[in-house]
Amino acid sequence: MAGVRAASGPGLACTAGNVCAVARTVKRAFKYRFYPTREQAAELARTFGCVRLVYNMALQQALRHLQVAFTNFWAKRARYPVFKSRKRSRRSAEYTTSAFRFRDGELTLAKMLEPLEIVWSRPLPAGASPSTVTVSHDAAGRWFVSLLCNDVIEQVPAPGTGVVGIDAGIDSLLTLSTGEKITNPRHERADRQRLARVQRNLARKEKGSANRAKARLNVARIHARIADRRRDHLHKLTTRLVRENQTLVIEDLTVRNMVKNRSLARAISDAGWRQFRTMLEYRTDWHGRNLVAVDRWFPSSKLCSTCGARADRMPLNVRSWTCRCGTVHDRDVNAARNILAAGLAVTACGDGVRPQRETSRTGRSSAKQENPRATKGIPVL
Known part of the structure; x- marks a missing residue:
């Protein structure tokens, strides 16, 4: 490493x-x-x-x-x-x-x-x-x-002027604006049964005993194996993305707050989103690429990447939806395309991306507001 x-x-x-x-x-x-x-x-x-x-x-x-x-x-x-x-x-x-x-x-x-x-x-x-x-x-x-x-x-130049938007997820580890979905290896889930078995064995050992020290070592080895496989996969993935693209756009996710959700904490930790971003940051710096982080409040999943209309609600169980304009969207691919568009707007205009939010001092948004007529009549999902 x-x-x-x-x-x-x-x-x-x-x-x-x-x-x-x-x-x-x-x-x-x-x-x-x-x-x-x-x-x-x-x-x-x-x-x-x-x-x-x-x-x-x-x-x-x-x-x-x-x-x-x-x-x-x-x-x-x-x-x-x-x-x-x-x-x-x-x-x-x-x-x-x-x-x-x-x-x-x-x-x-x-x-x-x-x-x-x-x-x-x-x-x-x-x-x-x-x-x-x-x-x-x-x-x-x-x-x-x-x-x-x-x-x-x-710093070898990227082939052409490749740009890509990246949406992090759980079902698919990453979804690219090109439509490609990268499978989530779920390294922790693959070893979950082995890990549970050695943890039960550890719990039965007397504290301070030599057998407990051996059992603790077995638990640590499985955790190390999971972490090594996850790190290796992320290294290869970030290397490929940086080599193929000149500009990469991601979401500014607050992983620390997201893992407070008990239902998703284990899956989010296994995905390694924070580690992925860290690797992407120093690799883009090494090779002279552009990395743009879109504001975490940008409604990437709710916006139609075709007409710009915004849905009122988008629960996590909705994986595909149909816009008023007739476009059928895959939730993750649509989000990746919106992230890419927002990132390119930031690069071109030099402004933040926070639609429908106001600053505390001026009372005005730091980005262009959506046309209210564009979202009129959008069904609630």
């Missing part, structure tokens, strides 16, 4: 055929699995404990991480920072350049005599020199090392 941390300006990269393509230098974290020796695992466990202690006591090394936590809290992106727990907190430690040695493809951490046994599932960029190294130990008992280094990404 690779993630983006920071990016610098674009440059030019020329191929052997003297064809120059725009390239972008970004900071990418290349993550690999490794298998520590018994001594290395013990040393890392002590390091994780020190990191937790330093964070909780607000001393020097962890102040930057604590500052980020409070910054996210004040920006309303996270809750108030809490003390790190030995059982529930993520076990990880970050090493700066003075605390590790990377030489000849081998990584040796401070206070360790031998290099880590890393499974190099893919090569690092040529001449890469990691600036920081993060070691983590997940709940499933797996060890990972993440190396942050510079990488040059060629």
Whole structure:
């Protein structure tokens, strides 16, 4: 897995055929699995404990991480920072350049005599020199090392001027304005019976016993398998969408509020909408694409993408409907087309998309209002 941390300006990269393509230098974290020796695992466990202690006591090394936590809290992106727990907190430690040695493809951490046994599932960029190294130990008992280094990404132009509107859903993971529906793999549902069985087994174990620790590990492994499959699918999906289109339009969904619906929370969490958007954001930035987010209150499902008429109601159980103009709409395809049209309007006019809503100061909408005559006589669905 690779993630983006920071990016610098674009440059030019020329191929052997003297064809120059725009390239972008970004900071990418290349993550690999490794298998520590018994001594290395013990040393890392002590390091994780020190990191937790330093964070909780607000001393020097962890102040930057604590500052980020409070910054996210004040920006309303996270809750108030809490003390790190030995059982529930993520076990990880970050090493700066003075605390590790990377030489000849081998990584040796401070206070360790031998290099880590890393499974190099893919090569690092040529001449890469990691600036920081993060070691983590997940709940499933797996060890990972993440190396942050510079990488040059060629921004290959998209074929033509492709544009696409994307409607996120549950029955279909994504519906495109082209009419294509991408199947929802439902990774959690596929392993739901196995997960329920090991969770029942965990509940029967005595707290604090060795058998309970083994049962907890079995539960964590199934959760890890579900998360890995979901992440892999979203990586491939976002890569394909960014390569095929120059402009992508999505809805600005508030997943945090949507999962409060008990009937849909499990399905929404399994779909990974928030993770999908995060991947789409940094990939469009890498490759010079345009990503437009339409306001969450835009009535994409209620509008007729042919004549612009608006239905008064559109319950979730209505999957297709007929407009007054005679057009029969698939609910999701129609929504994707409306999202695309709204996004292109935002790009062209530079205005927000909030039909039928008023601002608190001016009393006027930030976008054009629909013609009231267009919605007159529309049947209630």
